[in-house]
Amino acid sequence: MEVGFCGPGLMGAPMIRHLLRAGHMVHVWNRTPDKAQALAKDGARVVPTPGALASSVELIFLCVSDAAAVEQVVFDPEHGIAAAAQRTHSATRVRRIVDHSSIAPAATRGFAQRAAQLGIGWVDAPVSGGVAGATAGTLAVMAGGAAADVEAATPVIGAYAARITHMGGAGAGQTAKLCNQSIVTATVAAIAEAVSLAQNSGIDAARLTEALAGGWADSVLLQTFVPRMTRRGDTPIGAMRTFQKDVDTIAATAYETGTPMPVAGTVQQILRLAAAMGLADADFSAFVDVLQPGRRN
Structure with a gap:
């Protein structure tokens, strides 16, 4: 199948490579052209604008930074996917957009309504599993949208996902991702506290993975972040600003729904402090640097 993909970043690039290995032809666009061109050697076809995808593929995937980027890619009046879809009379025309970005449920519902007016189905499909x-x-994919649209996209998504769960209508996938991120960010913050307590108490914090393995505190996050917090030089797997964006969205959605989330509120303040300390672009493991500022020196 020929598909489009906007946003070959840390997450999008390996997803595209899985699509190519599965036999799909992938047309790729990225705001930074070099990131798209890097996939040409793997067989991807680079296009100059998002709108260039609208007349050549029926299914387009997005994996961009935030809601503003989604709106720009899809609804820009000059180069956006929707504008190009309106202009094209090709037999091949975009029918569905699958958004892997993590954005607010309310924004997703608005985008889905605007796309529907053009006859384009919208699937919000944020992912979990990291790089x-x-x-x-x-990857684990949490999907929202019409059942027919989710069903149509599922075989293609299966190239890079182990599980796809349809959570409900438009925005339901994004809400599920916020639930995921509330657990992830709180857990990583708690791991940072545990590492700090161990180090300040004079024990080898790096051995916590061994000591806690198999117990209730054990998890993929524990096994991933204790090593990253107790050594230097690991390749970054994501930036703190991404966590801050997600936790700010959690806070806004909690307010909209009247949901008390005191733990998420505390994590939000830690992330804001991290940004004030110049750690917005630091790896996720920088939670421990907020708790131990002298560690960075």
């Missing part, structure tokens, strides 16, 4: 999951092709 490691994208590379391994084992």
